[in-house]
Amino acid sequence: MRAFKGLLCGMLLLPLVAAAEPIGEVSTVFKWVGPNDKIVVEAFDDPKVEGVTCYLSRAKTGGVKGGLGLAEDRAEASIACRQVGPIRFRAELKEGEEVFKERTSLVFKTMQVVRFFDRKRNTLVYLVYSDRVIEGSPQNAVTAIPILPWK
Template structure:
């Protein structure tokens, strides 16, 4: 039992890969006690691909449980990634490589973004989905960026 408790504590204290910057949010459900339910829009840069920023919108549960970080957020999310500068690869890209991960419940549920490289079409493809230790969700969203030359300033 001590090993299991230690494992749970370790999971809760692990730092996440990439932190997202909150761009904004809108309230969706008023709560009398604690924060309202809301949809947040966050941005994060791909750690291995300079010049790419992804925007993620997702639901965050409010109320007392949400305010204390004990609520389980919904699995729905939307993603849009864009080229924001010249694209440069920092290391080898692996298909299905995790580029963003955030806990959406106290222990067992996460929202993840993974990257694929479509060599035939010269495009980067990003997929967002939610999973649980026991059972994930089929809900997902995808976005793609064609790798194009970036205009130089003259």
Template sequence: MNKLLKPLVATLALLATGVQAETVGEVSTVFKLLGPNHKIVVEAFDDPKVEGVTCYLSRAKTGGIKGGLGLAEDRAEASIACRQVGPIRFREALEDGEEVFKERTSLVFKTMQVVRFFDEKRNTLVYMVYSDRLIEGSPQNSVTAIPILPWTKAVN
């Protein structure tokens, strides 16, 4: 395999693994005559190592012909909100800055990722979403925090 192909294959292999998000909803922002409209998509995923935590991502999805074919590059902006949805249990040891979600936002070189930190002093899980590229990433990011509290079911 030549020198240029090896990094490309390694990048594609990394992107093929990981947590899958499910679409919660979407709204069109720009009508496109050919291909799908530009949209804002809301997706949800569960933290793979922390039971009882679900994160919601809101991000732009490029439409048009390129977007419909998967060739467009989505914008770097994203918003995140993570919530406790049940008792919090750690399935495995956590690492600060550990990637918990990654999604391709261009054909090859750009990804959106969510990383997790544990703020031990405040007993809080902190999640950050950002976008990066093979060469240069973006400083745009969004952060959310979940205090680890006892879980009680609501009584009607």
């Protein structure tokens, strides 16, 4: 019982990371066996900033390996974040804080989105990039949201 309580407390201390909601997808390469290669579009709300939604597009590898979750997806991704309501901070923001993370290979590769707050320009900046245990990728995309009054 003590181990269960410790595990539960540990889970509560994990950083708050958003979950993606599928928006749509298009096939890019036909595969005879298994799902096609595709580009997927997902949305997630910033867990600490009410009124912000980010849209992420990325390649998803198909085929037999992709269907079994064993394929490694490409590192490229695109991101667009928008103000969708009044912006309110639910908690204190940390520079470079991870707001979204998704596995893009069986073990070693992840795609993540981190947030920065440009106080001088009153703007939220979101960066998407991919990393690996051994070597990450310099490919990245960035989007920015000026914090404006919501009408």
